[in-house]
Amino acid sequence: MTRPRAQSLLNPADPPERQRDKLLAIAEALMRRVEQVTDDSGAAYAQFQRAAMLEDQVSARTRDLERTLDLLHQSNARLAEANRETEAARRNLADAIETVQEGFALFGPDEVLVMCNSRFGMHMLDLRDHLKPGLSFDAYVERVSTSRYLALPEGETPADWAVRRRKRHQDRHVIFNVRLVWDRWLQVSEHRTQNGGTVIIQTDVTDIIRLEREERGRMLDDQARIIRATLDHISQGVCIFDGRQRLVGWNNRLGDLLAIPLTRFRMGLGFTTLLERLDTETTFGEGMDAATLAAWAEAPPGRPKLHFEVRRGPLLILQADAEEMPDGGFVLSFTDITPERAALEQLSAVNETLEARVMERTLELADALADAERANASRARFVAAASHDLLQPLSAAKLFIGSIGAAALAPAAAEAITKAQNALGQVEGILSALLDISKLETGRMAVNPVPVRLNRILDPLREEFAAIAAAKGLRLTVMPCSAVVISDPAYLRRILQNLIGNAVRYTRQGRVLVGARRQGGMIRLEVRDTGPGIAEADQDAIFREFHRLDAPASASEGMGLGLAIVERACAALGHPLGLQSEVGLGSCFMLQLTRTDSATDLYPPMAPPVADPVSEPGSRIVFLVENEPDLRHAMCLLLERWGISVLDAGSAEEALSLIEEIGILPDVFLVDQQLGEGMTGLDFIRLIRARYGKLPACLITAERSRDLAADCDAAGIPRFLKPIDARALESWLASLPATTTLV
The missing domain is CATH 1.10.287 (Helix Hairpins)
Structure with a gap:
């Protein structure tokens, strides 16, 4: 046990x-x-x-x-004391909540009413007996929605209101107004507590809303007075209609413009009454009538703005504007534009006079320009012809002098023969330079950019200037470069020849360096020297003809044409030309060329080609189709000055009729793109070629769109943009054969 x-x-x-x-x-x-x-x-x-x-x-x-x-x-003593303090705090909290002016209620995390004060629900007497701890939030919402003190919005049922109230309850913080009967309002503020409960505060905002309503009414009255005063002081006549097309506002100016007594205007007047008055007393402008305006007024919201004119009597012109308002109504305003129209007519007349004067001065300037161009072309042609003709006897003279045996002559005669040969060589170089300048000035220089290997240009130049540099005690270095660039080989050689020749001529001691640098897809050719350098102020002047910095232009030392030829040839080839120089330290001329991946050059170095002279454009018949009379007349005068016979027409139809009438096809067609509503210039050229074969034709237009350019390229039709380049047009006409035939 x-x-x-x-x-x-x-x-x-x-x-x-x-x-x-x-x-x-x-x-x-x-x-x-x-x-x-x-x-x-x-x-x-x-x-x-x-x-x-x-x-x-x-x-x-x-x-x-x-x-x-x-x-x-x-x-036990402390617990009893805590219970007493808790009960006291509860009583104090209840007393404090009871003294709050707003209605207060607390729902626990389980959506059950914990406590509320007597003001919570005081505006709904049929709800007060049910506001006791233990009431669920859903039951509270249900009873509020069915309260006879709740004023539901129009078209909303108690069930709808309850659903909308529960959706708002899902937010942590929400504030909204509730309308009660007898035009009273409650502001409900609902907030979630940290433990998931809900605090609801109800505030009576009836007085605030009524004050706001009164203030809004006063503001609307003030705005109405301001609007009324504004309408009465503006120059336009204005009438305002609501969504039912009833007159709700107007000003005195409206009666003056429409000649309608003010007694006829009254609130609620239908728009049809005013429309009938407009239809009988005024005349609508183009594109507008009474039926169209009535259809616009009766259209649903979203109507576009209307702009039209009405005339009252023979003199008064009114600009009418109709615009929709947010409420579905619209505003109709009338503005007197009679003075503006009169001023516009006067301005149009003045403009026509000015245009005529401008055209007259333009034609005079065109005549003067043509005269100047002819004079310049004559001078350039004379220089070119004289240079070319003089080179022949000069070359013969050099051969004759060279055939004389220097050994059989006295020393003085041999020296004279040598000096004569040098002088003839200098004159030959000057004439060659003048010939290049004349070609550049007249635009007759024909460039042909192709792949060129730089060694084919640089190696001969090294051999050409090596002896000259050595005779002056200079060290000439031409760096080899096998790169292939895009350029005209003949003119590229001439450019480098002038730059190297200048460097050797003006450098007294030191060296001259010619080399190429690779820069991405470009090659930069540089000609550096240790000469005297060029001051920054003189760097632009050295590219002018007959300009030398250290001495006047002379036959023995050069006429100052080399850099002028370099600059113009670079511009024609699209090779950027640069210069870096400092006085006393030398100069560097830079030439930038595009590099290519081509393995070999297409052309070896050669002498500069002599461009074929452009033939004269005369002895031709040109058909000009231009719908602008002044421009057509000016072009006819220009073409006739070139010795061209001109047929002209203002439209495609007139041109076709004239061709059928005379029975002769011209050599070439010059057609404007915009020929009116019939057809475009491109369509006209296609029609002519479809009827009579592929005749020479070009399009004259101010339109620079890519689509038109692509259409012209596809059809093989040249395009000249306005303002027209007379030289380009003359050159193109000169390149065409004269093939006038019968239709």
Whole structure:
């Protein structure tokens, strides 16, 4: 049999006093038992010893229980104090909420009403008895939606209002107004708490809304007075109609412009009445009539603006504008534009006079320009012809002088012969330069850019100038370069020849370096020298004809044409030309060319080609089709000055009729693109070629669109853009054969 433990004799749920009494009773019972038992074999002593130990344990446990009891008493006291404070705080919170002017309610996280004050729901008397703790939020919304004090919006049912209210409840913060009966308003502010509850605050904003409404009414009245005053002071006649086409506003100016007594205007007057008055008293402008205006007024929202004219009597012209308003109504305004039209007519007359004067002056300037161009061309042709003719006898003279044996002559005669040869060589170089300048001035220089290997240009120049540089004690270095560039080989050689020749001529000591640098897809040719350099102020002047910085132009030292030829040839070839120079340190002329991947050049170095002279454009018949009379007349005069016979017509139909009438096809057609409503110039050329074969023709137009350019390229028709380049046109006409035939 197992002896029960002492701990099982005590119930932990008993109060400390009860547990102590039980321990004392146990101790007394044990003492009595010890005293009654004999002392055989020391058992009595052992039992006594155990009893003493048990008594000590009971005493210790009793002390622990007493301390625990004291702590329990203290905890109960603090708990009671906390309960009293909590109850006081609850009462204070309830009192504070009750004193709030707004209605207040708190729903817990479970959507159940926790508390509210007496003002919550005070505006809905049929709801107050149900606002008690435990009321669910859905039940609260349902009762509010069916309250007889709630003024539902038009067309909305209580169920619709409840659905919309629950949707708003899903937001963490929401503020909205609720309209009640008797024109009262509540502002409902709803916010979520941190634990998921909901606080609802109701504020009576009836007075605020009524004040705002009154203020808005006063503002509208003020605006109406301002608008009325504005309408009465503007120069336009204005009438305003609402969405039902009823007159709601007008000004006095409207009656003056339409000759309608003001007594005829009244609020609510239908638009049809005014429209009938307009139809009988005025005349609508082009594109507008009473039926069209009535259809516009009756159209649904989204109507476009209307602009039209009406005339009252023989003199008064009114500009009418109709525009839709946001409410579906519209505003109709009338502006007197009679003075503007009169001024416009006067301006048009003045403009026509000015255009006639401008055309007259333009023709005079064209005549003067043509005279100047003819004079310049004559001078250039004379220089070219004279230069070309003089080169022949000069070359013969050089040969004759060279055939004289210098050994058989006296020293003085031999020296004279040498000087004569040098002089003839200098004159020959000057005439060649003059010939190049004349070609560049008259635009007769024919360039042919092709792939060119630079070594084919640089190597001969190295050999040409090596002896001259050595005679002056200069070191000439021409760096080899196998790159292939796009250029005209003859003129590229002439450009470099002039640049190297100038560098050698003006450099007294040091060196001349010619080389090429690669820069991406470009090659930059450089001619560097250690000469005197060129001041920045003189760097533009050196490219002028007959200009030298250190001395006047002379036959012995050069006429100053080399750089002029370089600049104009570079411009014709599209090679950018640059210059870097500093006085006393030398100069560097730079020429930029496009590099190509072509393996070999197409042409070896050659002498500069002499361009074939352009033939005269005369002895031809040109048919000019131009619908602008002044421009047609000016072009006829220009063509006739070139010795060309001209037929002209103002339209495609007139041109076709004239060709059939005279029975002769011209050599070439010059056709304007814009020929009126019949057909375009491109269509006319296609029609002519379809009837009479592929005749020479060009298109004259101011249109610079890519589509027209592509159409002209596809049809093989040249295109001249206005203003017309007379030289380009003359050159193109001169390149055509004269093949006049009968139709």
